[in-house]
Every structure is written in C-alpha cells, then in structure tokens.
Amino acid sequence: MTRSTPIKNLDPIFLERWSPRAFKKDPIPKEDLEAIFEAARWAPSCYNEQPWLFAYTQTQEGLKKFQSALVEFNQTWASNAPVLIIIFSKKTFDRNGKENQWAPFDTGAAWMSLAMQAHKLGYITHGMGGFDPKKAFEVAEIDPTKYDVLAVIALGRQGDKNCLPEDMQKGESPSDRKPLSSIMVEK
Numbered sequence: 001m002t003r004s005t006p007i008k009n010l011d012p013i014f015l016e017r018w019s020p021r022a023f024k025k026d027p028i029p030k031e032d033l034e035a036i037f038e039a040a041r042w043a044p045s046c047y048n049e050q051p052w053l054f055a056y057t058q059t060q061e062g063l064k065k066f067q068s069a070l071v072e073f074n075q076t077w078a079s080n081a082p083v084l085i086i087i088f089s090k091k092t093f094d095r096n097g098k099e100n101q102w103a104p105f106d107t108g109a110a111w112m113s114l115a116m117q118a119h120k121l122g123y124i125t126h127g128m129g130g131f132d133p134k135k136a137f138e139v140a141e142i143d144p145t146k147y148d149v150l151a152v153i154a155l156g157r158q159g160d161k162n163c164l165p166e167d168m169q170k171g172e173s174p175s176d177r178k179p180l181s182s183i184m185v186e187k
C-alpha cells in the first residue's frame, strides 16, 4: 500500500518511514552511525536520567552472536542487516536508586529519535520483540539486575525484496494505521 493521510499539516517523514525486512549488507560509515545514536541521546527523559543503553555490533563475529538471540523468523531476514542493536533500559534512577517506572517510556522515545534520524540519512530500521531476553543479556554482556531488555533493532540500507523468502516478500510493504479518531480522544 501507499501511505496517505487527509491531515495536511503532517510532516511527510512520518508516512515515509516504515520497517522493511530486506536489507543490503553494506556497512554504515562511522559518522552516520554516530549521528543516528546522537539523535537518541537528545531524547527527553524523566529527570533527564537518559536510562537508555544501545548495545550495537557491526563485526561478523558480533553479528553472529546478536543474531543467535533472535527467534528463527527474525534470523531469516535480520541476518542481512549490517548493524544490530539491542536496546536496554536502566531499572533505577541514578539520582536515588529508586525504581524508574518511566525508563521504558523514555527509552522508547529515544528509539524513535534514532529511527527517524536513520530514515533522514537514507537508512531503514526494523524493531524486533522476537528474541530471547536471556541470550540478549549474555551476548551484549549487560547486567540483567540493573537493566531491562526492550527490543532488538536491525539497521542498514534497504535491499531488494528478492533477497527474502517468498512468503516474506508478500508482506514487504508499508502498513496502515487505525483511524486518528480512535486514538485522539477529547475529554
């Protein structure tokens, strides 16, 4: 489908971004990778705690490890991505050690900044909830008593959909959304 909206004032970037599964293996230059994470760095957060942690890999050895944390379906397509990112969120506030219940909200905001900056630079991102959390902590060497693991992200340039298995090629197009009226509720 082609995405469209009757809302005139929407920036087109929000319709343009979507989550393909076909990746090129081309590596990402350091200055682009840094800009993508820098966008996440400037996200707002409760008490400016910045609870997000992005463990990424782009080496063959690292990618193999990160891929091993993914469910089989995701391994099939995400194995072509030149960068995989595991997103963690710190459980407690640095300021007082108490539970930070807003950390996943803030980390979600940071991921969206990252995704939009990647899009602006001509890259694609694809979020994944299909992974083994225990393995994700292991491969990224992050302490599960201090962090929650939220998602894995594939990052790279969009590839030809012919690189995907046939059944996946059918789903390789932007999706629609619920109507605005169902999420914008005036009280």
Ligand SMILES: Cc1cc2nc3c(=O)[nH]c(=O)nc-3n(C[C@H](O)[C@H](O)[C@H](O)COP(=O)(O)O)c2cc1C
Binding pocket: 017, 018, 019, 020, 074, 126, 127, 128, 129, 130, 131, 151, 174, 175
């Ligand atoms: C937290 C999260 C988990 C997701 N998990 C998976 C997944 O495991 N496998 C997959 O192929 N897509 C996954 N997706 C992609 C969503 O299906 C996709 O974002 C959604 O259908 C909206 O499509 P769009 O991103 O192209 O607009 C995930 C997305 C998010 C944000």
